[in-house]
Amino acid sequence: MSMNLITFLSDFGLHDGYTASVKGIILSINPHARIVDTSHSIQSYQIEQGAYILASFYHVFPAKTVHLAVVDPGVGGTRTPLIIKTSRYFFVGPDNGLFTYIMHKEAYHAYQISLQRLEQLHLVSQTSSTFHGRDIFAPAAALLSKGTPLTALADPLSCTPHILADRTGQDQQVFHARVILIDHFGNIITTCSRFQFPPDGARKIRSIKIKNTVLSSVQQTYGDVPPGSLLALWNSSGFLEIAVNQGNAAQVLGGLNGLEYVDIVLE
């Protein structure tokens, strides 16, 4: 049984009616669809940020939820319109790395949306070259949300989906991670993922440097340091985060522009 449930993440903003158009198309195809806005303020074209935020919430939704995600600087180019199927969910969006962190965590099958079959279903008349969110991804998500078989709109992808290059540069003893996101609470999330530190403990962090501040260890929880103090910890999504207990790390560090490097020195 389908859930009629679609989450919707984009870099469209909420101002000028782009998200409204996507919602209208979805509801035209599946009038029972229930659309959950997740975030529409991904910074323009910041695929990595969209990927991180999507990965932070997708797993708490009920099984059969369709996750629609559109951060698509290559719209109109040659990147493939993609469906990723995991045991519990569908993910619909451009093949540009937006589903990297999902594919790191889940077994999946990848499919390519067939424009030809969307046309045969009379869902796509003339595809705009600039608004695939409305013209391709929304119809695909709407069909999946009402239980249309995947094979009716997509073919298995013959190649591997695009995976974001590991932005964590690396030399002998130092990782050069970068900031993905400064969240609403001023927490600073970095590109450094727990996946890079195997559980055998072969690699251990000695210190973390951001701007001129050095943190000498990774804590378990915010409360491990006094209120107002900076700390580093693995957050619930498995990324290295720099935070302040009961405070705002971005304000404490000051003057961040979101493009900083974070040096992680290994033992």
Place this chain on the structure above:
Amino acid sequence: MSMNLITFLSDFGLHDGYTASVKGIILSINPHARIVDTSHSIQSYQIEQGAYILASFYHVFPAKTVHLAVVDPGVGGTRTPLIIKTSRYFFVGPDNGLFTYIMHKEAYHAYQISLQRLEQLHLVSQTSSTFHGRDIFAPAAALLSKGTPLTALADPLSCTPHILADRTGQDQQVFHARVILIDHFGNIITTCSRFQFPPDGARKIRSIKIKNTVLSSVQQTYGDVPPGSLLALWNSSGFLEIAVNQGNAAQVLGGLNGLEYVDIVLE
């Protein structure tokens, strides 16, 4: 059969609970209503901007959708509370030009909401003089969304609805259009509408000037110019738009305040 579907556009913002009140009233009258937020960040009192954004998305929603739109600088004054009925939709809001571009594109009938009948339905007890969005438009939209006949809450309008004056000044050979909206992607949408250029080609554009930049032709699609280059084109809503292929026109032109004139020189 009613759709229970209501889109909601306003200049209320999402901060201070005004939209929440409107939604609560709608759900009190029609507990099955499904409310789709479209945009609540129309610039305060910018009727033309609201009209443009509404016109950009209304047509993709399913038939029988009720489009609620409240940008209402004249609240408390004498402007009429309006319902516009087209073959597929209802539009509910103030009679101040907000539905201009709908009326340009669709055959319609116009109705005046009857406060007296809303009162008899016990939906309006004491009408606030300042919050018609909650007190008049929300109840009207809720009733229509659950299938209440139009005649139970409104009378045919005896006069013509308000149409926005054509803000495109005009002399012999130059149109003086203005900026309606700088969208999320930095595209600059102008007041110049395709309606002003009849298909017989009697009027042709020779050049377009914004600030100190002159564009010498109107392109078909973004890709008609190299990435990073400025172009003008008729957008999917039929308005003249100034854009940058794979870029941000507002950034490229710089220093726009949204009040600029755009001079359109005719052949």
Place this chain on the structure above:
Amino acid sequence: MSMNLITFLSDFGLHDGYTASVKGIILSINPHARIVDTSHSIQSYQIEQGAYILASFYHVFPAKTVHLAVVDPGVGGTRTPLIIKTSRYFFVGPDNGLFTYIMHKEAYHAYQISLQRLEQLHLVSQTSSTFHGRDIFAPAAALLSKGTPLTALADPLSCTPHILADRTGQDQQVFHARVILIDHFGNIITTCSRFQFPPDGARKIRSIKIKNTVLSSVQQTYGDVPPGSLLALWNSSGFLEIAVNQGNAAQVLGGLNGLEYVDIVLE
């Protein structure tokens, strides 16, 4: 019969997926839940502002609506997770004063959410110390929205819920009220509540001073002064508001930072 209706107010912002996580948890527990976003832009940790905005809209929603409100600077500390039950609604959130203005206006019973029972219902596996919105309040709201009896998840509170201290300082003849909120229209809402002025008229306002401006009376409606003029009035939520008829009071007064005192001189 349950309504499946949940309103959701927070200081989480709409950017980084926190509200999405809360919505996902709710829908996992009650797939029929209908979640109405009210405001997610409460200023970080401004309990009083959240309390005011919640109080401005809760009463227009249908009976049996669950109002979920999370503005929670003390998360991870000792404050109690709370449910307030009134004749028509449930309110779910932290016991830190967020429901003060509800409790001023409604008869209520207060309950403490039992983490142990949420665990027994397999809804909470490991409670994060930092995200009670997702881990405690969302499950509680979801259960109530689908008709789970209150006693299955909460116990009567043995003490009195936290009430915000009256921020209106007071000497013989002057109240020192403060600004709670500058709303979208530039109206300035103060901490001064009509509750402080009993209907017997024993206390009357002689004048109101904000910055260097003195208003010598409290008006009934905006229209009692000419367009463009400042006025004070009791707003529809029962708080003293400083406004401009058909204008923006914050702009007229200029330079407000939201921390101003408003001196209310009594007769």
